[in-house]
Amino acid sequence: MKKRVTFRDFEERDIDFIHKCKNDEKLNSMIVGRFKPFSYEDAVKWVQGCIGEHDTYKFWAICTNDDEQRIVGWVSISNIDKYNQSACFHGIVIGDKDYHDGFAWIESYLFVYQYCFEYLGLNRVYGESVVGHKQSNTVGSLFFAEREGTKREAEFKNGRFYDVYMSALLKRDYFMHKERGDYEMRAILKRLSPYNK
Amino acid sequence: MKYLSEIKEIVAGILQIPVEQLDVNANMNDVENWDSLRNLVILSTLEEHFEIQFPDDDIFDLTNVQALADEIEKLK
Numbered sequence: 001m002k003k004r005v006t007f008r009d010f011e012e013r014d015i016d017f018i019h020k021c022k023n024d025e026k027l028n029s030m031i032v033g034r035f036k037p038f039s040y041e042d043a044v045k046w047v048q049g050c051i052g053e054h055d056t057y058k059f060w061a062i063c064t065n066d067d068e069q070r071i072v073g074w075v076s077i078s079n080i081d082k083y084n085q086s087a088c089f090h091g092i093v094i095g096d097k098d099y100h101d102g103f104a105w106i107e108s109y110l111f112v113y114q115y116c117f118e119y120l121g122l123n124r125v126y127g128e129s130v131v132g133h134k135q136s137n138t139v140g141s142l143f144f145a146e147r148e149g150t151k152r153e154a155e156f157k158n159g160r161f162y163d164v165y166m167s168a169l170l171k172r173d174y175f176m177h178k179e180r181g182d183y184e185m186r187a188i189l190k191r192l193s194p195y196n197k
Numbered sequence: 198m199k200y201l202s203e204i205k206e207i208v209a210g211i212l213q214i215p216v217e218q219l220d221v222n223a224n225m226n227d228v229e230n231w232d233s234l235r236n237l238v239i240l241s242t243l244e245e246h247f248e249i250q251f252p253d254d255d256i257f258d259l260t261n262v263q264a265l266a267d268e269i270e271k272l273k
Contacts, residue, residue: 001253094233097226101260102233135234186250192234193241 001185004103006069007060007111010050014061014071019043021073021095035157056080058115062094062108072096075108077116077125087116089127103185105135109143110183117174126168130155137165142191144177145169200247200273201266207246208262211239221262228261236260247273 021027022038038046050059057080062073073094080087092108094100116122129136131150140147145167153161181187201221209216212230225231231239243265244250249272251259259265 001256004257100226100233100236101257102237103257105233106237135232138234189237189241189244192238193245194238195242195245 003065003107004101005062005072005099005107006065007075007108008063008069009052010047010059010061010074012047015040015043015047017071017095018047018074021093022046024095027093027095050074050076057090060111062092062099062104072099072104073108075112077112080120080122085121085123087120087122087125089125091127106142106185106188109139113143113169113174113183117171123171124168126166128164128166130157131163131165140165140167142188143169144173144182146173198266198270200269201262204243204266204269205262207242208239208265211235211242219262221266223261225260239265243269249273 019038019040019042022043025035028035057076057078059074059076061069061071062075063069063071073092073096075092076090077087078090089109089112092105094104094108113125116125125145126148127139127145128151129139131137139145146169147165147167149166151164151166154164155162177183182191205216205219205221209219212219212228212235214229219228225236240251240256240259247269249269251268251272255268259268
């Protein structure tokens with residue numbers, strides 16, 4: 001299947017988009033992390049901090065799959081630990097509503113797993129999701145990440161506490177499923193059908 | 198349109214909204230509960246139900262019930 005999005009390093013032209021998304025309370029309502037007003041200067045600093053290579057984290061702009069490569073969201077990893085060969089899947093934000101069809105979201109996961117396991121050679125990629133955020137909570141079973149536990153009332157959002165799931169995908173499982181074709185878009189779509197439950 | 202009401206029933210079921218509340222021309226972003234995950238579930242469910250495969254060139258544009266019905270009509 002053709003690609004819905006591509007990935008590139010952050011650029012100065014992304015600042016306006018980041019400023020808009022970071023101030024969108026609805027967009028931030030179920031993402032791990034605290035929502036707070038974000039000034040334009042904050043956006044400038046944030047984008048500058050994302051640009052380039054860093055020892056412990058990496059951010060990518062998720063872009064339209066055309067010559068313009070306009071930003072539609074971002075994806076990141078953090079806590080890159082070369083000794084323990086692990087990293088935290090920090091999160092995906094799709095800020096452009098026209099890209100809320102799910103394909104950009106799936107492709108972003110595949111891109112990050114490929115980068116972590118095939119480029120960085122890591123052994124474990126872990127992540128957290130707020131319980132009740134259906135997309136994030138479904139990712140584990142969709143990509144064969146194992147749920148490893150629940151942090152109770154670990155996130156205060158929208159005026160109340162939420163539990164947070166912890167899950168991780170190991171290198172050996174990633175390559176086994178990749179070999180089987182389980183990470184092809186068509187195979188992922190099939191797993192989502194209630195006919196296959 | 199042959200399949201429209203059947204498609205409407207399936208989509209409304211996935212979105213867990215009353216079928217009469219589903220505007221066939223409304224874009225997914227304007228329909229309650231039609232989020233990215235449910236959009237993928239809708240596409241995969243319709244492919245299995247009608248035993249079709251949406252063409253790669255069109256699949257990203259199938260973001261309302263009418264577009265889904267037109268595409269399925271074309272493929273059947």
